[in-house]
Amino acid sequence: MLTVDQLCFSYGAHEILRDITFEAGEGQLCALFGPNGSGKTTLFKCCLNFLQPKSGAIYFGGKHIREMNVSAMAKRAAYVPQEHKTAFPFTVREVALMGRSPHMNGFWGSGKADREIVMEILSMLNIDHLAYKNYNALSGGQRQLTLIARALAQDTPLIFLDEPTSSLDFKNQLLIWNLLREIAGQGRTVLVCTHDPNHVLWFCEQVIVLGEDRRVASQGPPRRALDQNVLRRLFGDVCRVAQADGVDVVLPS
Amino acid sequence: MWIVLAAGLLCASAFAALLIGAYKPGLWETLATIAAPQGFPPGDERTVLHTIIWEIRLPRILLAIGVGIALASSGAVYQGCFRNPLVEPYILGVSAGAAFGAALGIVFPKFFLSIQLMAFAGGAIAVFSAYALARRNGDTPVVALVLAGVLIGSIATALVSILKYLANDAALREIVFWYMGGFYHVSWSDVRIVLPGVLTGFTLIWALSWKLNVLSMGDEEARALGVHPERYKVVLVALATFITALSVSACGIIAWIGLMMPHAARMILGPDHRFVLPMSAIMGALYLIICDTLARTLIQAEIPVGIITSLLGAPYLLYLLRNKGKEMF
Structure with missing residues:
Protein backbone atom coordinates (compact mmCIF):
# COMPACT_ATOMS: atom_id res chain seq x y z
CA MET A 1 0.00 0.00 0.00
CA LEU A 2 2.74 2.43 1.02
CA THR A 3 6.19 2.13 -0.48
CA VAL A 4 9.10 4.36 0.40
CA ASP A 5 12.08 3.90 -1.87
CA LEU A 17 17.04 11.14 6.35
CA ARG A 18 19.39 8.90 4.36
CA ASP A 19 18.35 6.11 2.05
CA ILE A 20 15.10 5.16 3.77
CA THR A 21 13.38 2.18 2.20
CA PHE A 22 10.38 0.30 3.57
CA GLU A 23 6.94 -0.94 2.73
CA ALA A 24 3.66 -1.13 4.67
CA GLY A 25 1.03 -3.59 3.47
CA GLU A 26 -2.72 -3.28 3.32
CA GLY A 27 -4.46 -3.59 6.67
CA GLN A 28 -1.21 -3.31 8.58
CA PRO A 35 14.54 8.39 19.51
CA ASN A 36 13.75 12.10 19.48
CA GLY A 37 15.41 13.85 16.57
CA SER A 38 15.73 10.71 14.47
CA GLY A 39 13.61 12.18 11.68
CA LYS A 40 10.27 10.42 12.29
CA THR A 41 8.25 13.58 11.81
CA THR A 42 10.24 14.59 8.74
CA LEU A 43 9.65 11.18 7.17
CA PHE A 44 5.95 11.59 7.93
CA LYS A 45 5.84 15.00 6.32
CA CYS A 46 7.55 13.66 3.21
CA CYS A 47 4.97 10.86 2.97
CA LEU A 48 2.16 13.43 3.20
CA ASN A 49 3.75 15.67 0.58
CA PHE A 50 4.22 18.51 3.09
CA LEU A 51 7.96 18.38 2.36
CA GLN A 52 9.78 17.57 -0.87
CA PRO A 53 12.51 14.92 -0.47
CA LYS A 54 15.95 15.50 -1.97
CA SER A 71 -7.17 16.72 -3.48
CA ALA A 72 -6.04 13.37 -4.93
CA MET A 73 -3.66 12.99 -1.96
CA ALA A 74 -6.46 13.78 0.46
CA LYS A 75 -8.56 10.97 -0.98
CA ARG A 76 -5.76 8.46 -0.36
CA GLN A 82 -1.06 15.52 17.76
CA GLU A 83 -4.11 16.76 19.61
CA HIS A 84 -4.20 20.54 19.61
CA LYS A 85 -6.57 23.45 20.01
CA THR A 86 -8.23 25.24 17.12
CA ALA A 87 -8.31 29.00 16.55
CA PHE A 88 -12.11 29.03 16.70
CA PRO A 89 -14.47 27.10 19.01
CA PHE A 90 -15.70 24.48 16.51
CA THR A 91 -17.89 21.64 17.77
CA VAL A 92 -16.71 18.01 17.65
CA ARG A 93 -19.14 17.36 14.80
CA GLU A 94 -17.82 20.30 12.78
CA VAL A 95 -14.20 19.20 13.24
CA ALA A 96 -15.07 15.65 12.14
CA LEU A 97 -17.09 17.00 9.19
CA MET A 98 -13.97 18.67 7.85
CA GLY A 99 -12.74 15.14 7.09
CA ARG A 100 -15.41 14.96 4.40
CA SER A 101 -13.89 17.94 2.54
CA PRO A 102 -12.10 15.93 -0.18
CA HIS A 103 -15.38 14.22 -1.06
CA MET A 104 -17.47 17.37 -1.16
CA ASN A 105 -18.23 18.94 -4.46
CA GLY A 106 -20.46 21.90 -4.61
CA PHE A 107 -20.93 25.35 -3.41
CA TRP A 108 -22.09 24.87 0.14
CA GLY A 109 -19.75 22.21 1.55
CA SER A 110 -21.13 19.37 3.62
CA GLY A 111 -24.38 17.68 2.64
CA LYS A 112 -26.81 15.46 4.48
CA ALA A 113 -24.93 12.28 3.52
CA ASP A 114 -21.70 13.74 4.96
CA ARG A 115 -23.42 14.58 8.25
CA GLU A 116 -24.83 11.06 8.52
CA ILE A 117 -21.44 9.46 7.88
CA VAL A 118 -19.88 11.66 10.55
CA MET A 119 -22.54 10.88 13.15
CA GLU A 120 -22.10 7.16 12.46
CA ILE A 121 -18.37 7.41 13.01
CA LEU A 122 -18.80 9.45 16.20
CA SER A 123 -21.11 6.80 17.66
CA MET A 124 -18.72 4.05 16.57
CA LEU A 125 -16.01 5.78 18.62
CA ASN A 126 -18.46 6.35 21.49
CA ILE A 127 -18.14 10.09 21.36
CA ASP A 128 -21.53 10.86 19.82
CA HIS A 129 -22.63 12.43 23.11
CA LEU A 130 -19.89 15.04 22.55
CA ALA A 131 -21.02 15.89 19.01
CA TYR A 132 -22.25 19.39 19.86
CA LYS A 133 -19.59 20.17 22.49
CA ASN A 134 -16.82 22.69 21.94
CA TYR A 135 -13.75 20.76 20.72
CA ASN A 136 -11.36 23.11 22.54
CA ALA A 137 -13.07 22.45 25.89
CA LEU A 138 -12.60 18.64 25.76
CA SER A 139 -9.89 16.54 27.40
CA GLY A 140 -6.79 15.57 25.42
CA GLY A 141 -8.04 12.03 24.85
CA GLN A 142 -11.40 13.23 23.58
CA ARG A 143 -9.71 15.69 21.23
CA GLN A 144 -7.47 12.91 19.88
CA LEU A 145 -10.53 10.72 19.34
CA THR A 146 -12.22 13.57 17.46
CA LEU A 147 -9.20 13.93 15.16
CA ILE A 148 -9.25 10.16 14.54
CA ALA A 149 -12.97 10.46 13.75
CA ARG A 150 -12.08 13.17 11.23
CA ALA A 151 -9.53 10.85 9.59
CA LEU A 152 -12.08 8.01 9.44
CA ALA A 153 -14.62 10.41 7.89
CA GLN A 154 -12.04 11.14 5.22
CA ASP A 155 -12.36 7.44 4.32
CA THR A 156 -8.84 6.86 2.99
CA PRO A 157 -6.91 3.60 2.56
CA LEU A 158 -3.96 5.12 4.46
CA ILE A 159 -3.95 6.90 7.83
CA PHE A 160 -0.93 8.63 9.34
CA LEU A 161 -0.88 9.43 13.06
CA ASP A 162 1.74 11.63 14.68
CA GLU A 163 2.43 10.57 18.29
CA PRO A 164 -1.27 9.96 18.98
CA THR A 165 -0.80 8.90 22.60
CA SER A 166 2.12 11.00 23.80
CA SER A 167 0.04 13.45 25.84
CA LEU A 168 -2.67 11.05 27.04
CA ASP A 169 -3.21 9.19 30.30
CA PHE A 170 -2.67 5.43 30.43
CA LYS A 171 -6.29 4.43 29.95
CA ASN A 172 -6.67 6.67 26.90
CA GLN A 173 -3.39 5.36 25.48
CA LEU A 174 -4.73 1.81 25.56
CA LEU A 175 -8.08 2.97 24.17
CA ILE A 176 -6.44 4.68 21.19
CA TRP A 177 -4.09 1.78 20.42
CA ASN A 178 -6.90 -0.79 20.52
CA LEU A 179 -8.91 1.47 18.27
CA LEU A 180 -6.01 1.69 15.80
CA ARG A 181 -5.82 -2.11 15.69
CA GLU A 182 -9.50 -2.24 14.94
CA ILE A 183 -9.12 0.33 12.15
CA ALA A 184 -6.24 -1.64 10.63
CA GLY A 185 -8.38 -4.78 10.94
CA GLN A 186 -10.89 -3.13 8.61
CA GLY A 187 -8.27 -3.16 5.84
CA ARG A 188 -6.77 0.32 6.22
CA THR A 189 -3.02 0.82 6.44
CA VAL A 190 -2.22 2.70 9.63
CA LEU A 191 1.19 4.28 10.14
CA VAL A 192 1.92 5.56 13.63
CA CYS A 193 4.84 7.64 14.76
CA THR A 194 5.76 6.80 18.35
CA HIS A 195 8.66 6.83 20.78
CA ASP A 196 7.30 4.27 23.24
CA PRO A 197 8.84 0.82 22.55
CA ASN A 198 6.22 -0.97 24.65
CA HIS A 199 3.39 0.36 22.52
CA VAL A 200 5.17 -0.96 19.45
CA LEU A 201 5.74 -4.40 21.02
CA TRP A 202 2.19 -4.67 22.34
CA PHE A 203 0.11 -3.42 19.45
CA CYS A 204 1.93 -3.19 16.12
CA GLU A 205 2.43 -5.78 13.39
CA GLN A 206 5.41 -4.08 11.86
CA VAL A 207 7.96 -1.52 12.93
CA ILE A 208 10.41 0.69 11.07
CA VAL A 209 13.18 1.75 13.46
CA LEU A 210 15.06 4.93 12.61
CA GLY A 211 18.56 5.10 14.06
CA GLU A 212 20.81 7.97 15.00
CA ASP A 213 22.77 7.59 11.76
CA ARG A 214 19.70 8.84 9.78
CA ARG A 215 19.09 5.39 8.30
CA VAL A 216 16.65 2.57 8.98
CA ALA A 217 18.20 0.65 11.90
CA SER A 218 15.91 -2.35 11.51
CA GLN A 219 12.47 -3.26 10.28
CA GLY A 220 10.02 -6.14 10.49
CA PRO A 221 7.78 -7.66 13.16
CA PRO A 222 8.44 -5.81 16.46
CA ARG A 223 9.56 -8.91 18.36
CA ASP A 237 22.49 0.12 28.36
CA VAL A 238 19.43 1.79 29.87
CA CYS A 239 16.83 -0.90 29.15
CA ARG A 240 16.25 -4.60 28.56
CA VAL A 241 13.48 -6.73 27.10
CA ALA A 242 11.68 -9.10 29.51
CA GLN A 243 8.70 -11.38 29.15
CA ALA A 244 5.41 -11.25 31.02
CA ASP A 245 2.61 -13.67 30.15
CA GLY A 246 4.21 -14.25 26.74
CA VAL A 247 4.30 -10.55 25.94
CA ASP A 248 7.54 -8.64 25.50
CA VAL A 249 8.03 -5.73 27.89
CA VAL A 250 10.81 -3.17 27.85
CA LEU A 251 12.06 -2.56 31.38
CA PRO A 252 14.75 -0.29 32.75
CA SER A 253 17.91 -2.25 33.42
CA MET B 1 -33.19 31.83 11.31
CA TRP B 2 -31.04 34.45 13.03
CA ILE B 3 -29.76 35.51 9.63
CA VAL B 4 -33.31 36.14 8.36
CA LEU B 5 -34.09 38.15 11.46
CA ALA B 6 -30.94 40.24 11.04
CA ALA B 7 -31.73 40.81 7.35
CA GLY B 8 -35.21 42.00 8.33
CA LEU B 9 -33.73 44.37 10.89
CA LEU B 10 -31.34 45.69 8.26
CA CYS B 11 -34.20 46.52 5.86
CA ALA B 12 -36.20 48.16 8.64
CA SER B 13 -33.28 50.29 9.82
CA ALA B 14 -32.35 51.27 6.28
CA PHE B 15 -35.90 52.54 5.80
CA ALA B 16 -35.94 54.26 9.18
CA ALA B 17 -32.66 55.98 8.31
CA LEU B 18 -34.38 57.48 5.26
CA LEU B 19 -36.89 59.17 7.55
CA ILE B 20 -34.46 60.49 10.14
CA GLY B 21 -32.45 63.65 9.73
CA ALA B 22 -32.60 67.42 9.72
CA TYR B 23 -35.60 67.25 7.41
CA LYS B 24 -38.22 64.80 8.75
CA PRO B 25 -40.62 63.65 6.06
CA GLY B 26 -43.80 61.71 6.81
CA LEU B 27 -44.08 58.00 6.18
CA TRP B 28 -46.50 58.21 3.21
CA GLU B 29 -44.66 61.11 1.60
CA THR B 30 -41.45 59.08 1.76
CA LEU B 31 -43.05 55.97 0.28
CA ALA B 32 -44.51 58.06 -2.55
CA THR B 33 -41.10 59.57 -3.22
CA ILE B 34 -39.39 56.18 -3.30
CA ALA B 35 -42.06 54.99 -5.71
CA ALA B 36 -41.25 57.92 -8.02
CA PRO B 37 -37.55 57.69 -8.88
CA GLN B 38 -38.06 59.96 -11.91
CA GLY B 39 -39.10 62.82 -9.67
CA PHE B 40 -42.28 64.87 -9.43
CA PRO B 41 -43.66 67.32 -12.02
CA PRO B 42 -42.25 70.85 -11.69
CA GLY B 43 -44.05 72.89 -9.07
CA ASP B 44 -44.85 69.90 -6.86
CA GLU B 45 -43.84 70.78 -3.29
CA ARG B 46 -42.33 67.32 -2.82
CA THR B 47 -39.45 68.09 -5.19
CA VAL B 48 -37.23 69.06 -2.24
CA LEU B 49 -38.04 65.77 -0.55
CA HIS B 50 -37.20 63.94 -3.75
CA THR B 51 -33.77 65.52 -3.81
CA ILE B 52 -33.16 64.71 -0.15
CA ILE B 53 -34.20 61.07 -0.49
CA TRP B 54 -32.83 60.23 -3.92
CA GLU B 55 -29.74 62.40 -4.08
CA ILE B 56 -28.60 62.50 -0.45
CA ARG B 57 -30.00 59.85 1.87
CA LEU B 58 -30.51 56.84 -0.40
CA PRO B 59 -26.99 56.75 -1.91
CA ARG B 60 -25.58 57.38 1.53
CA ILE B 61 -27.47 54.46 3.06
CA LEU B 62 -26.63 52.14 0.17
CA LEU B 63 -22.95 53.03 0.49
CA ALA B 64 -23.08 52.40 4.26
CA ILE B 65 -24.53 48.95 3.51
CA GLY B 66 -21.80 48.20 0.98
CA VAL B 67 -19.01 49.37 3.27
CA GLY B 68 -20.47 47.52 6.27
CA ILE B 69 -20.62 44.27 4.31
CA ALA B 70 -17.09 44.76 3.00
CA LEU B 71 -15.41 45.57 6.32
CA ALA B 72 -17.23 42.94 8.40
CA SER B 73 -16.77 40.07 5.94
CA SER B 74 -13.14 40.92 5.18
CA GLY B 75 -12.51 40.93 8.93
CA ALA B 76 -13.91 37.38 9.09
CA VAL B 77 -11.72 36.30 6.17
CA TYR B 78 -8.51 37.70 7.69
CA GLN B 79 -9.35 36.07 11.01
CA GLY B 80 -9.93 32.68 9.39
CA CYS B 81 -6.95 32.76 7.03
CA PHE B 82 -4.49 33.95 9.67
CA ARG B 83 -6.11 31.83 12.42
CA ASN B 84 -6.20 34.92 14.54
CA PRO B 85 -9.40 36.21 16.14
CA LEU B 86 -7.90 39.66 16.77
CA VAL B 87 -7.16 40.86 13.25
CA GLU B 88 -9.30 42.96 10.93
CA PRO B 89 -8.60 45.40 8.06
CA TYR B 90 -7.79 48.31 10.38
CA ILE B 91 -5.55 46.39 12.83
CA LEU B 92 -3.70 44.61 10.02
CA GLY B 93 -2.85 47.98 8.46
CA VAL B 94 -4.80 47.14 5.30
CA SER B 95 -7.07 50.17 5.70
CA ALA B 96 -4.12 52.53 6.22
CA GLY B 97 -2.25 50.96 3.28
CA ALA B 98 -5.30 51.34 1.06
CA ALA B 99 -5.71 54.91 2.31
CA PHE B 100 -2.13 55.71 1.35
CA GLY B 101 -2.69 54.24 -2.12
CA ALA B 102 -5.89 56.23 -2.54
CA ALA B 103 -4.22 59.42 -1.26
CA LEU B 104 -1.45 59.00 -3.83
CA GLY B 105 -4.17 58.76 -6.44
CA ILE B 106 -5.83 61.94 -5.14
CA VAL B 107 -2.66 64.04 -4.91
CA PHE B 108 -1.14 62.91 -8.19
CA PRO B 109 -4.16 62.16 -10.36
CA LYS B 110 -2.09 62.31 -13.54
CA PHE B 111 0.55 59.80 -12.57
CA PHE B 112 -1.44 57.00 -11.07
CA LEU B 113 -4.23 54.68 -12.03
CA SER B 114 -7.70 55.04 -10.58
CA ILE B 115 -8.04 55.74 -6.86
CA GLN B 116 -9.67 52.33 -6.30
CA LEU B 117 -6.85 50.42 -7.97
CA MET B 118 -4.25 52.40 -6.03
CA ALA B 119 -6.13 51.62 -2.81
CA PHE B 120 -6.10 47.92 -3.65
CA ALA B 121 -2.38 47.98 -4.39
CA GLY B 122 -1.67 49.80 -1.10
CA GLY B 123 -3.86 47.41 0.89
CA ALA B 124 -2.30 44.33 -0.71
CA ILE B 125 1.23 45.56 0.03
CA ALA B 126 0.22 46.29 3.64
CA VAL B 127 -1.31 42.87 4.33
CA PHE B 128 1.58 41.07 2.68
CA SER B 129 4.18 43.05 4.67
CA ALA B 130 2.36 42.55 7.98
CA TYR B 131 2.16 38.80 7.35
CA ALA B 132 5.80 38.56 6.26
CA LEU B 133 6.95 40.57 9.30
CA ALA B 134 5.01 38.39 11.74
CA ARG B 135 5.95 35.01 10.29
CA ARG B 136 8.68 33.09 12.11
CA ASN B 137 9.65 29.49 11.30
CA GLY B 138 6.39 28.67 9.60
CA ASP B 139 4.30 30.04 12.43
CA THR B 140 2.43 33.33 12.83
CA PRO B 141 1.86 34.15 16.51
CA VAL B 142 -1.39 35.98 17.28
CA VAL B 143 0.21 38.96 18.99
CA ALA B 144 3.10 39.23 16.49
CA LEU B 145 0.64 39.65 13.63
CA VAL B 146 -1.30 42.32 15.52
CA LEU B 147 1.91 44.22 16.29
CA ALA B 148 3.15 43.91 12.71
CA GLY B 149 -0.19 45.25 11.49
CA VAL B 150 -0.03 48.22 13.87
CA LEU B 151 3.51 48.92 12.66
CA ILE B 152 2.57 48.80 8.98
CA GLY B 153 -0.52 50.91 9.71
CA SER B 154 1.50 53.58 11.43
CA ILE B 155 4.03 53.73 8.58
CA ALA B 156 1.21 54.09 6.06
CA THR B 157 -0.44 56.79 8.19
CA ALA B 158 2.86 58.69 8.33
CA LEU B 159 3.15 58.45 4.57
CA VAL B 160 -0.37 59.88 4.22
CA SER B 161 0.74 62.80 6.44
CA ILE B 162 3.65 63.48 4.10
CA LEU B 163 1.21 63.53 1.20
CA LYS B 164 -1.01 65.98 3.08
CA TYR B 165 2.00 68.22 3.53
CA LEU B 166 2.81 68.06 -0.15
CA ALA B 167 -0.74 68.38 -1.41
CA ASN B 168 -2.22 71.59 -2.79
CA ASP B 169 -5.22 73.14 -1.06
CA ALA B 170 -7.93 71.40 -3.03
CA ALA B 171 -6.34 67.96 -2.74
CA LEU B 172 -5.60 68.53 0.96
CA ARG B 173 -9.23 69.32 1.63
CA GLU B 174 -10.31 66.21 -0.21
CA ILE B 175 -7.84 64.00 1.66
CA VAL B 176 -8.74 65.36 5.09
CA PHE B 177 -12.48 64.91 4.72
CA TRP B 178 -12.23 61.54 3.09
CA TYR B 179 -9.60 60.31 5.55
CA MET B 180 -11.69 60.95 8.64
CA GLY B 181 -14.06 58.29 7.47
CA GLY B 182 -17.47 59.54 6.56
CA PHE B 183 -20.30 59.43 4.13
CA TYR B 184 -21.03 63.14 3.66
CA HIS B 185 -20.33 63.75 0.03
CA VAL B 186 -21.59 60.43 -1.19
CA SER B 187 -22.85 60.38 -4.74
CA TRP B 188 -24.42 57.74 -6.92
CA SER B 189 -21.12 57.33 -8.74
CA ASP B 190 -19.53 56.03 -5.49
CA VAL B 191 -22.43 53.66 -4.95
CA ARG B 192 -22.18 52.40 -8.51
CA ILE B 193 -18.54 51.45 -8.02
CA VAL B 194 -18.63 50.14 -4.44
CA LEU B 195 -21.88 48.21 -4.14
CA PRO B 196 -21.54 45.86 -7.15
CA GLY B 197 -17.84 45.31 -6.41
CA VAL B 198 -18.49 44.49 -2.77
CA LEU B 199 -21.44 42.21 -3.49
CA THR B 200 -19.44 40.28 -6.11
CA GLY B 201 -16.45 39.98 -3.77
CA PHE B 202 -18.66 38.88 -0.91
CA THR B 203 -20.41 36.22 -3.01
CA LEU B 204 -17.08 34.74 -4.11
CA ILE B 205 -15.85 34.71 -0.51
CA TRP B 206 -19.05 33.11 0.70
CA ALA B 207 -18.68 30.38 -1.94
CA LEU B 208 -15.31 29.53 -0.36
CA SER B 209 -16.55 29.61 3.23
CA TRP B 210 -16.22 25.87 3.88
CA LYS B 211 -12.64 26.06 2.63
CA LEU B 212 -12.12 28.91 5.09
CA ASN B 213 -13.24 26.58 7.92
CA VAL B 214 -10.64 24.02 6.86
CA LEU B 215 -7.93 26.68 6.41
CA SER B 216 -8.48 27.84 9.99
CA MET B 217 -7.10 24.45 11.13
CA GLY B 218 -3.62 25.35 9.84
CA ASP B 219 -1.67 24.81 6.62
CA GLU B 220 -0.64 21.18 7.04
CA GLU B 221 -4.03 19.95 8.12
CA ALA B 222 -5.76 21.93 5.38
CA ARG B 223 -3.46 20.32 2.83
CA ALA B 224 -4.10 16.84 4.24
CA LEU B 225 -7.83 17.60 4.04
CA GLY B 226 -7.54 18.44 0.35
CA VAL B 227 -7.57 22.25 0.54
CA HIS B 228 -4.48 23.78 -1.06
CA PRO B 229 -3.47 26.23 1.69
CA GLU B 230 -1.35 28.78 -0.19
CA ARG B 231 -3.63 28.96 -3.19
CA TYR B 232 -6.89 29.46 -1.30
CA LYS B 233 -5.35 31.84 1.21
CA VAL B 234 -4.07 34.07 -1.58
CA VAL B 235 -7.49 34.08 -3.27
CA LEU B 236 -9.40 34.80 -0.06
CA VAL B 237 -7.02 37.47 1.24
CA ALA B 238 -6.97 39.14 -2.20
CA LEU B 239 -10.78 39.24 -2.28
CA ALA B 240 -10.96 40.62 1.26
CA THR B 241 -8.33 43.25 0.47
CA PHE B 242 -10.18 44.18 -2.72
CA ILE B 243 -13.48 44.90 -0.98
CA THR B 244 -11.68 46.70 1.87
CA ALA B 245 -9.86 48.88 -0.67
CA LEU B 246 -13.11 49.69 -2.44
CA SER B 247 -14.73 50.88 0.75
CA VAL B 248 -11.65 52.78 1.96
CA SER B 249 -11.40 54.60 -1.37
CA ALA B 250 -15.04 55.66 -1.05
CA CYS B 251 -15.22 56.76 2.58
CA GLY B 252 -11.82 56.65 4.25
CA ILE B 253 -10.85 54.58 7.26
CA ILE B 254 -13.58 53.15 9.43
CA ALA B 255 -12.15 51.00 12.20
CA TRP B 256 -13.22 48.01 14.33
CA ILE B 257 -16.23 46.79 12.35
CA GLY B 258 -14.20 43.89 10.99
CA LEU B 259 -13.37 42.83 14.54
CA MET B 260 -16.71 43.36 16.26
CA MET B 261 -19.09 41.88 13.71
CA PRO B 262 -17.49 38.46 13.07
CA HIS B 263 -17.02 38.00 16.78
CA ALA B 264 -20.63 38.85 17.56
CA ALA B 265 -21.78 36.57 14.73
CA ARG B 266 -19.70 33.74 16.18
CA MET B 267 -21.24 34.25 19.61
CA ILE B 268 -24.71 33.88 18.07
CA LEU B 269 -24.17 31.17 15.44
CA GLY B 270 -20.91 29.37 16.28
CA PRO B 271 -17.68 29.50 14.27
CA ASP B 272 -18.82 27.89 10.97
CA HIS B 273 -17.89 30.50 8.33
CA ARG B 274 -20.82 29.48 6.12
CA PHE B 275 -23.02 31.22 8.69
CA VAL B 276 -20.54 33.67 10.21
CA LEU B 277 -19.88 35.40 6.86
CA PRO B 278 -23.45 36.34 5.92
CA MET B 279 -24.34 37.12 9.52
CA SER B 280 -21.41 39.45 10.10
CA ALA B 281 -21.95 41.09 6.70
CA ILE B 282 -25.57 41.89 7.55
CA MET B 283 -24.68 43.03 11.05
CA GLY B 284 -21.86 45.18 9.68
CA ALA B 285 -24.27 46.93 7.32
CA LEU B 286 -26.81 47.38 10.10
CA TYR B 287 -24.21 48.73 12.51
CA LEU B 288 -22.86 51.23 9.98
CA ILE B 289 -26.34 52.52 9.13
CA ILE B 290 -27.02 53.08 12.83
CA CYS B 291 -23.63 54.75 13.41
CA ASP B 292 -24.00 56.93 10.33
CA THR B 293 -27.51 58.01 11.30
CA LEU B 294 -26.16 58.91 14.74
CA ALA B 295 -23.28 60.75 13.08
CA ARG B 296 -25.55 63.01 11.11
CA THR B 297 -28.25 63.58 13.73
CA LEU B 298 -26.49 63.62 17.11
CA ILE B 299 -25.41 67.25 16.94
CA GLN B 300 -26.08 70.14 14.57
CA ALA B 301 -22.90 69.60 12.60
CA GLU B 302 -21.98 66.18 11.34
CA ILE B 303 -19.52 63.90 13.17
CA PRO B 304 -17.34 61.67 10.94
CA VAL B 305 -18.73 58.14 11.33
CA GLY B 306 -15.19 56.77 11.75
CA ILE B 307 -15.00 58.61 15.07
CA ILE B 308 -18.21 57.00 16.31
CA THR B 309 -17.19 53.47 15.32
CA SER B 310 -13.81 53.95 17.03
CA LEU B 311 -15.43 55.27 20.20
CA LEU B 312 -17.67 52.20 20.33
CA GLY B 313 -15.17 49.67 18.99
CA ALA B 314 -12.11 50.25 21.14
CA PRO B 315 -13.93 49.50 24.41
CA TYR B 316 -15.33 46.38 22.76
CA LEU B 317 -11.82 45.09 22.06
CA LEU B 318 -10.89 45.84 25.66
CA TYR B 319 -13.90 43.84 26.82
CA LEU B 320 -12.88 40.93 24.56
CA LEU B 321 -9.33 40.90 25.85
CA ARG B 322 -10.32 41.06 29.51
CA ASN B 323 -13.24 38.64 29.52
CA LYS B 324 -12.76 36.32 26.59
CA GLY B 325 -8.97 36.18 26.46
CA LYS B 326 -8.79 32.55 27.49
CA GLU B 327 -11.21 31.37 24.84
CA MET B 328 -9.53 33.33 22.11
CA PHE B 329 -5.95 32.19 22.35
Missing part, protein backbone atom coordinates in the same frame (compact mmCIF):
# COMPACT_ATOMS: atom_id res chain seq x y z
CA GLN A 6 15.59 5.21 -1.09
CA LEU A 7 14.30 8.44 0.39
CA CYS A 8 16.81 11.17 1.31
CA PHE A 9 15.96 14.48 2.90
CA SER A 10 17.94 17.41 4.21
CA TYR A 11 17.24 20.89 5.48
CA GLY A 12 19.90 22.80 3.58
CA ALA A 13 23.20 21.14 4.45
CA HIS A 14 21.71 19.41 7.49
CA GLU A 15 20.92 15.83 6.55
CA ILE A 16 17.82 14.35 8.21
CA LEU A 29 -0.68 -1.38 11.81
CA CYS A 30 2.86 -0.17 11.30
CA ALA A 31 4.94 1.84 13.77
CA LEU A 32 7.61 4.37 12.97
CA PHE A 33 9.91 4.18 15.97
CA GLY A 34 13.00 6.14 16.90
CA SER A 55 15.83 12.17 -3.75
CA GLY A 56 13.97 8.90 -3.69
CA ALA A 57 10.29 8.20 -4.18
CA ILE A 58 7.10 7.46 -2.27
CA TYR A 59 4.26 5.44 -3.74
CA PHE A 60 0.67 5.01 -2.56
CA GLY A 61 -0.74 1.82 -4.10
CA GLY A 62 1.89 1.96 -6.83
CA LYS A 63 1.30 5.62 -7.71
CA HIS A 64 4.06 8.20 -7.22
CA ILE A 65 2.81 10.87 -4.81
CA ARG A 66 4.53 13.66 -6.76
CA GLU A 67 2.02 13.02 -9.52
CA MET A 68 -0.93 13.55 -7.18
CA ASN A 69 -2.44 16.97 -6.53
CA VAL A 70 -3.64 18.06 -3.10
CA ALA A 77 -4.15 9.50 2.93
CA ALA A 78 -5.55 11.05 6.12
CA TYR A 79 -3.38 12.83 8.67
CA VAL A 80 -4.03 12.82 12.41
CA PRO A 81 -1.87 15.50 14.06
CA ARG A 224 12.45 -9.31 16.00
CA ALA A 225 13.03 -5.76 14.80
CA LEU A 226 12.89 -4.18 18.25
CA ASP A 227 14.80 -6.71 20.31
CA GLN A 228 17.46 -6.22 22.97
CA ASN A 229 20.25 -5.64 20.46
CA VAL A 230 18.43 -2.95 18.52
CA LEU A 231 17.41 -1.16 21.73
CA ARG A 232 20.98 -1.27 22.99
CA ARG A 233 22.25 0.22 19.76
CA LEU A 234 19.68 3.02 19.97
CA PHE A 235 19.68 3.88 23.67
CA GLY A 236 22.78 2.19 25.20
